[in-house]
Amino acid sequence: MLKNYFKIAWRNLRRNKLRTSIHILGLSIGIAICFLISNVVTHSYSFDQFHPDKERIYRINTLTDWGDGGSFPNSGTPGPLGEVIEDEISGIETKGKLYTMYETLVALPSRDKVFGRSNEVTFADPGFFRIFPRVWLAGNPETALIQPESLVITEESLHKYFPGSDAADVLGQELMFVDSDSIYAKVTGVIADFTHNTDFIFRDFISYSTIRTPEQLDWYGLHDWSSVNSSSQLFVKLALGITPESVDESFKALVTKNMEAGDDGEYNTSFFAEPLADMHFVPNYGNSGVSKTFLNGLIYIGLLILVLATLNFVNLETAQAISRSKEVGIRKTIGGTRFQLITQFLAETFLIVLCSTILALALVEGIKVLFESYLPEDFRIDYFSFFNLLFYAAFPLLLSLVTGIYPALILSNYDPQRALKGELIKTGKFSVGVFLRKNLTVIQLSSSIAFIILVLVLNYQLKYVTSQPLGFDKEAVMYANVPFMSDPDKMLQLQDRFNQEAIVQSASLSGSLVSSTSLWTSDAYVPVDTTEKEIYIQVMNVDSAFVRVNGIPLLAGSDGIDREEEILVNEQFVKEAGFASVEEAVGTVIRYSDEKVKIIGVVADFHSRTLREGIRPLLFTYNPTYFQTVNVKLNSDQNLAAAKERLEQIYLTVYPYESASFNFLDTQIERFYQEDVKIKNVLGFACALAILISCLGLFGLSSFTIAQRTKEISIRKVLGASLQQILFLISKEYMILVGVSFLIAVFPAYYFLNEWLNGFNTRVEMPYLIFAAAGLGVMVICLLIVGIHSYVASQTNPAKVLKSE
Template sequence: MFRNYLIIAWRNLKRNKLRTATHILGLSIGISICFLIFNIVWYSNSFDKFHPDTEQIFRVGMITDFGDGEFPNSGTPGPLGEVIDKELTGIAQKGRLYTLWETLVFLPEGQKVMGRTNNVTFADAGFFRIFPRKWLAGSPENSLANPYTAVISHASMQKYFPGQEPSQVLGKEIFYYDSDTINAQITGVVADFEENTDFLFTDFISYSTIRSMDKENWFGLDSWGNVNSSSQLFIKKETLKTDSDLLAGLTKISEKNLNQEGGNSRFTLQPLAEIHFDQSDGGSQTVSKVFLNGLIFIGLIILSLACLNFINLETAQAIGRAKEVGIRKTLGGGKSQLVLQFLSETYLMIFFACLLSLAMAEALVMVFRNYLPSGLEVNYLKLENIGFLTLISFVLTLLAGIYPSLILANYDPQRALKGEKEQNGKFSIGVFLRKNLTVLQFASSIAFIILVSVISFQMKYVSSQPLGFDRDAVVYTQLPFMAGIDKAERLRERVSQFSFVKSASLSGDLVSSDGLWTSDIYVPQDTSETRYYIQVKNIDSAFVSVNGLKILAGKSSSNQTDEIMVNEAFTKEIGVNNPDEVVGKLVRFGANQRKITGVVNDFNSRTLREEIRPMVLTYVPEGFNVLNVKLESGYNLALAKAEMEGIFKEIYPYDASEFKFLDEAIAKFYEEDLKIRNVLGMACILAVIISALGLFGLSSYTIAQRTKEISIRKVLGASIAQILGLISKEYVVLILVSFVLAVYPAYYFLSEWLNNFSYKVEMPYFIYLLSGLGVLLLCLLIVGIHSYSAAQTNPAKILKDE
């Protein structure tokens, strides 16, 4: 029976090639988008799901309110890790990490320098109890029990000691260069995780080494007031303990130990499953959950549009199959058999659409590779992908095919065989549905066009705004972590000697970056002091000239630790209108008296989403991480970069670095917004294509039904323009209704998005009108082509049988 259904379905599809092609193309677009989004979501949710009792594992974090907003931090104060299992009941296990950055690895055996890595961390034995691994040598109980011991992964073992077995490397030495030299002895080798994980560490130094080195103060682990995202604390709770019980206990600990002066800090619990979506760490693997949810929403919209297309066109063409239904029912065909027959046709089209969607998905992967999570590979033969395509084919068959099937199966055979296709003078649910489905399709298309256009408009506005500094021909490079101020000064001096260099400067970060150092400053007011929250930048005396800042009063700092500069926003914050009045003023900053030597103009040190904060420019050479270079105009930039990188290699022979342009770093502030715009842009194009395909198929059919009417009107003297206007006016009304429905959702989303920017355009309502007009013109073009073709037909050919 089912074989018969498929054979008949195949014949019907071949007989109606335009209808079949329209359906398959529209559905394949929706399925390919959903298939790719499914793979992205599946991959993103697969991280660290393989650990035992994952639902019981949490990372303890912290939120601090400085008065102008809450700042989340994935780190915790060092003392919390010491007392959490003593002061908080329900903790089955705790594990501590302190991650290191750009650690230089040296092997005494063979005198080999292995370069710098970000995969080194201090860890305690509890970490391996929460996140167990297969031990190739050593044991989890003893390997990290003593100071100056280390556990390495199998990947590190192969890199450091190629050709040796795990048991052979036990007892060997590794030198790690950070703030000090750590001479560690290898006491264990663990297998690498084969599953997706955010724990990419390959070298684990015993946590007790920090205390033995007397570096607790250096790493900020000796005070409740120090919070560093490098200091990570994981816990595994007891099964019967609730999350609210743990949070209540952590609240008591914070009230007891944290300094609440001027702020309100609290500890948080982050489930292990949520760590992959936490972008506060700046991890390279993290992905925004908001972005993922947006992708899912867009995929559902595109797929819904494709289904609406199918339903719309099938219900319109159902009238043409009335006689077929009448004959089948007269010959004994039951309603259920007819429904199954028409669902078989639907399933066959969806099956071919699924096949075509695989090719489309591969094309989308190639086009959007930079937008996909790193490490994502789309394997079409994976069980979950086969299951997804199987499930979606059956679900779409029901969603898209059930209503048209019921419409066809419910035709009265007596009326159908007489040729009575519609109930004259009565309300037609089919016509009503087709019009409303068309409205929904074009409302979605108009909304997408408005969203993409306004976001592009705002992005263009942001990129054209003056930032208060000169970003042209400014390049920078990151300095090796903890490599010493002497080498940094030598690099600056050597680079400054090039003829193509105007000036060079050392600083803690770029003039505009996503980093934020905040502190407080005490300004004398009469007989007392007033505290102000300020942003801090660490700079040398050349920073102002390199970045083209303007000195409004006083002079630039002269590399003295007791001197600071401030920006204009700072003078306004303390109630001074004339910048000259603050020059020479003594303030208390960092527990010491500092003299204000100058005032610089306000500049956007962060994204334009934020207002300019009151700022202090200070001199702390130990914290310099960046070399900034202003180049002369007209010089070969590629050659200049190559020559500067050569000097860098001379001074830092074991480190690799690259000089990059400042404007490229600033552009990265808006990568997420550009992703949203480009993804919405693709969704917009697909929505318009699907809607146009639907309108093309629907208009070709409905106009074909009106050929006799058109011919009679031509015989009675109607011009082609009048006929085109008559047919088009119905679609004009539909587009106007679509426009009205699209405006509010687009406005709501854009208002929320624009409110995230301190510097933004006024809502550009003209873009709304242009978007609606553009869709209207496209609609009229599609309908007009079919109408013109029908109007050009010789009436005698149409009416010869009448």
């Protein structure tokens, strides 16, 4: 019997090729999107879920509250916290400490090999491997990281540093790590690489006890409670039955005992436990972190696209039910039960869903290629994973049931006598089918309109912010990082070499770019009568050429900052300090970092960060020891590719062991809004799919419903109705549906856009004309589809249609 159901279902699908094609294409799009998004979400939530007792592992974070200045969470903790946490906080089973290092030069002195700079080096204590156990290939896990200058490396590092060697053979070998100073560490252990997804990218673990002198503790910021550095990380495993909330509460007493509020009580510090499962969704170890908001948005979009495809199916099937009424009547007359009819129609639906699923898997690869840059770098789809095998088995069955049950119930419920006579619609009576079809069409159209509004307004705002003047010249400016804590004389040598080049207009050194995501904040104190006025400021470390290289207008004084007791400030600083003019500010001595410094110049305000934020009071200071960036302004009309290659050649002559990579400043600034661009492009893709699915549904629905009105159209033509009257008569209903859809779409679109736009300090006013344009656009598309079908129907010869009447 089941075989017979599928055989008949296959014949019906082949007979109605247009209907089948519309169903398969619409559903395959929805299934492909859901399959890809479910794999992306599963991948994102899989990180570090393989560790034993993972639900009891937490990272301790610091929260600094500046009141009106905002709250700033930090994944780091003060160094002393790691020393006392087990004694001061009850319920801590194990603690583990990391101090992550940045751009550390790695070398093998015995073979005179330099491996370049690495971000995969960290200090770690033995507790870290108790919380995150590894497979040890050589060495003793209990003692490997106890002694200073001890080193544990992974299997990957083993093959990199000692190719061809066994793990046991490299024990005792010495590696050199150059950070603030040179560290010579001996290999005391070799561990296997993680084979599962993890955020812990580290390959070289230096014993934490290596940081032991007062000078080292001071340098790494581990000496007091007021120093919070994101590199200093503290992990804990809680005892059974201990909740993170109780730990967070215990931190309050610890803060009261060991820490004081900032000067004059301007900020407060607290600690909180972050679950290991949440680590992947915040910036970590060079990774920007996966946005949970973006992931949730993908889930909603995927479900919405699938719902639209499902509604498409239901809408078209219920509309075409009348064409199968005689089939139902005959089946019931010869003894077919309602259950058999429902099974028959569900079999047809299952075949459609099965074909759609097969097509969807092919579409997934195309969508992956299209959005490759939006997917995680290490993202791969394992088509034979347990989750995907479950998807193949369960999803088609579930979707067949959800999609096909209502049409099957409608079809199987027809009365055989009335069905055979074609008396399915009672004139003047309320029709559930017609009511449902109209509402499903409204849902589809309103979703399309909402998507169009969102995409157009996002694009409008992003174009607006990227076209705004930033207050500096970003064109033809290139930059590269210089080695951390490099010799200042070497940095000056590099700067001089660049300035000697004909292609270079000027070069400067600084701690950061003129506009970046980095933020260094502090306090400055301006004398006012007999007291001081405190100003919460942003700080940038620059040299005397920085203002000139970046084209920042100088309003007063000099930009030649070349001494630590001299500073430059911006207009916003002058305003908040209460100076009557920029000229009055020049020469004033203020207090900054507990030192007296003199304002020698005032620059115009410029956007040192994204336009989501306002311009802060800014202070330029001079500290060449901490310069990390070289900025180069090229002369006009240069071959940029050749200029980049030449700059990198010069860089390598000064720093032969470094990797030279110059980038353009304007490219970096564009990255400020890459998350917004991703959202816009994903919404744009979803918008296109929503419109496509809606158009497919509207095409099928209008072709069928107009076919049902062919006799009515012919009679009206015989009675003298013009083509325009017929087109208006048929299109009027759809115009009303689009109008209702527009009203429904406006409110959620406005709510989302208002929230998003409020996140920008520089923003457009709500562009209501775009709302209207989106509604009109959908109406035009709708009228084109309906109009074409109506026109074809109206051109049919009435004599052919009415000859049997």
